[in-house]
Amino acid sequence: MNYLTYIPIWEKLxxxxxxxLMDSAVIRRFxxxxxxxxxxxxxxxxxxxxxxxxxxxxxxxxxxxxxxxxLFERDICLFSASCMMNSIQFDITIxxxxxxxxxxxxxxxxxxxxxxxxxxxxxxxEIMASRFSDVMWLVDQVMWKSFDRRLADFLLSEANIEGxxxxxxxxxxxxxxxxxxxxxxxxxxxxxxxxGLVRLSRGVVEIIDxxxxxxWNKTKR
Amino acid sequence: MNYLTYIPIWEKLxxxxxxxLMDSAVIRRFxxxxxxxxxxxxxxxxxxxxxxxxxxxxxxxxxxxxxxxxLFERDICLFSASCMMNSIQFDITIxxxxxxxxxxxxxxxxxxxxxxxxxxxxxxxEIMASRFSDVMWLVDQVMWKSFDRRLADFLLSEANIEGxxxxxxxxxxxxxxxxxxxxxxxxxxxxxxxxGLVRLSRGVVEIIDxxxxxxWNKTKR
Numbered sequence: 022m023n024y025l026t027y028i029p030i031w032e033k034l035x036x037x038x039x040x041x042l043m044d045s046a047v048i049r050r051f052x053x054x055x056x057x058x059x060x061x062x063x064x065x066x067x068x069x070x071x072x073x074x075x076x077x078x079x080x081x082x083x084x085x086x087x088x089x090x091x092l093f094e095r096d097i098c099l100f101s102a103s104c105m106m107n108s109i110q111f112d113i114t115i116x117x118x119x120x121x122x123x124x125x126x127x128x129x130x131x132x133x134x135x136x137x138x139x140x141x142x143x144x145x146x147e148i149m150a151s152r153f154s155d156v157m158w159l160v161d162q163v164m165w166k167s168f169d170r171r172l173a174d175f176l177l178s179e180a181n182i183e184g185x186x187x188x189x190x191x192x193x194x195x196x197x198x199x200x201x202x203x204x205x206x207x208x209x210x211x212x213x214x215x216x217g218l219v220r221l222s223r224g225v226v227e228i229i230d231x232x233x234x235x236x237w238n239k240t241k242r
Numbered sequence: 243m244n245y246l247t248y249i250p251i252w253e254k255l256x257x258x259x260x261x262x263l264m265d266s267a268v269i270r271r272f273x274x275x276x277x278x279x280x281x282x283x284x285x286x287x288x289x290x291x292x293x294x295x296x297x298x299x300x301x302x303x304x305x306x307x308x309x310x311x312x313l314f315e316r317d318i319c320l321f322s323a324s325c326m327m328n329s330i331q332f333d334i335t336i337x338x339x340x341x342x343x344x345x346x347x348x349x350x351x352x353x354x355x356x357x358x359x360x361x362x363x364x365x366x367x368e369i370m371a372s373r374f375s376d377v378m379w380l381v382d383q384v385m386w387k388s389f390d391r392r393l394a395d396f397l398l399s400e401a402n403i404e405g406x407x408x409x410x411x412x413x414x415x416x417x418x419x420x421x422x423x424x425x426x427x428x429x430x431x432x433x434x435x436x437x438g439l440v441r442l443s444r445g446v447v448e449i450i451d452x453x454x455x456x457x458w459n460k461t462k463r
């Protein structure tokens with residue numbers, strides 16, 4: 022199976038361009054927890070997710086993390102190919118959140134086609150605008166939303182991604198998603214327990230009142 | 243004078259494309275404090291700064307503001323033409339920070355050229371990547387830097403932009419740049435006064451110890 026057909030504009034590229042991309046693409050598999058890409062100096066190539074799930078995050082000087090966005094099946098990551106564009110001046114780390122299979126596309130080949138193909142260049146523009154929107158949403162969250170609402174939002178979004186209310190996630194991992202110390206997460210989760218919204222056990226957060234959590238998130242206070 | 247030559251790739255466009263852009267472009271002037279563009283529904287067109295200074299910011303539901311980036315002479319703003327791309331899903335407001343002259347370029351004309359010209363499409367990619375880098379810097383600041391260091395950084399950067407240590411700026415305006423309530427700004431500025439770093443008078447913040455403020459900003463605490 023040619024996973025490059027996951028790219029929506031694939032059929033609009035000419036035969037030569039398709040052949041160049043196919044020849045340059047390599048399947049790679051990563052175990053849950055493995056790092057695929059680490060910072061702007063590391064020009065891994067474009068990453069197309071075949072199956073599994075990736076997390077893109079940044080790390081502070083002190084080693085704290087915050088999630089920028091997630092990548093699911095058929096998503097493409099540009100920032101793992103930051104050498105492709107001069108103006109990308111930031112570091113992003115990408116980790117497998119589940120066992121993940123990806124297609125890595127050579128940055129040089131992609132760039133050389135983008136330089137002559139307005140179709141590929143405009144498609145790239147759309148991907149970047151879409152990630153930009155994710156990060157603007159994040160700015161909005163961290164600037165204006167209180168931590169309890171961000172946590173409620175995160176738990177509901179995880180339940181939605183996983184398709185279950187029983188979330189196998191450590192409190193430290195939650196902190197790394199939200200850019201908050203584990204203690205802050207623990208305190209707020211305990212408060213949610215006392216409100217009857219969630220139940221905690223080792224490495225598990227179970228949502229027992231989805232409606233309540235959802236209302237919590239929406240209430241303006 | 244044809245200000246479109248400010249676009250670095252101008253000479254690489256063909257005659258027809260240059261003519262189309264020239265015919266679509268309109269000079270507009272804005273007074274300090276005027277809003278040029280307001281949110282994603284408002285498709286103003288691409289804005290090329292001829293002279294003056296613009297500020298791009300977002301506004302919370304409660305009306306608080308935070309500056310995303312500044313635009314100076316020869317800079318181009320894409321997000322004022324958000325109808326150009328489907329994936330731009332956020333609202334940005336653009337205000338004149340000084341009396342400003344801009345060239346407004348039609349979104350439809352720009353888009354129609356971008357669809358056939360890889361040169362213009364790739365140039366647009368570079369602009370977006372550059373703004374993306376600005377916003378990633380902002381995320382880093384608001385997540386990991388304490389408010390005193392962000393304030394010190396902001397004052398030094400303003401002094402650098404204005405070319406003077408005497409800044410005509412209200413404490414409320416500083417709050418709007420940094421996404422913080424005025425009271426928080428006032429408290430920290432008073433602390434800087436007590437440390438001998440700045441002097442305050444009505445509508446003015448004067449930096450009297452640039453080195454001290456600069457060290458303040460760099461000290462890890």
